[in-house]
Amino acid sequence: MLTIHEVTVGYGDAPPVLTDVSVTVRPGRVLALTGSSGAGKTTLLNAMAGLLRPRDGAVTVDGQQLRDRDHAVDHRIVLIPQDNGLAPILTAAENVQVALVAGGVAPPEARRQTAATLAQLGLSGQADQLVEELSGGQQQRTAIARGVALRGGVLLADEVTSELDAGNRQRVLDLLHDEARRGAAVVFATHDAEVAAACAAELHLVDGRAQIVRG
Known part of the structure; x- marks a missing residue:
């Protein structure tokens, strides 16, 4: 609390x-x-x-x-900042995986969790794209995927x-309520x-x- x-x-x-x-x-x-x-x-x-x-x-x-x-x-305590805080030279998937591995998750499990979370946010097709190639909304969803994957208290x-x-906004809201x-x-x-x-x-x-x- x-x-x-x-x-x-x-x-x-x-x-x-x-x-x-x-x-x-x-x-x-x-x-x-x-x-x-x-x-x-x-x-x-x-x-x-x-x-x-x-x-x-x-x-x-x-x-x-x-x-x-x-x-x-x-x-x-996990923070998803407004400016997304992603590394532009990494792919969407790498941004999530790096955070998970740094938090102690084994690489194979980090890859599995990354794929699952990106899929929840409709980003499976963008997993291997560099962040700098993504639209603003896709970058936002990648940052959310990274934050949610960390399973913070x-x-x-x-x-x-x-x-x-509207559709992606509802996806994010559903995911935040799932976290709660x-x-x-x-x-x-x-x-x-x-x-x-x-x-x-x-x-x-x-x-x-x-x-x-x-x-």
């Missing part, structure tokens, strides 16, 4: 982006993180992922205060349906009201503060 307790977050000496934000991300549930562009959705996800240290308050995972990104990885996804058509049913705590940042409505809970960011809408 990931808990954000009265967290204030900002960059450098600039005024804080978020102030006194509190929320608990529970296993088995999908939390939609909403707000206008610039509201602080990515900032909050970065704090949850151990990439950004709060100025005040605490981020805890399973009762332990989160120290940094390495500590977050040790606690199986906490899965953080930042605007991962922004470039997808597996027992993961899922946080999905989105500006899409329809997508947010499909989640069990919603935290809305406005003027640097958070409002629980549902859940």
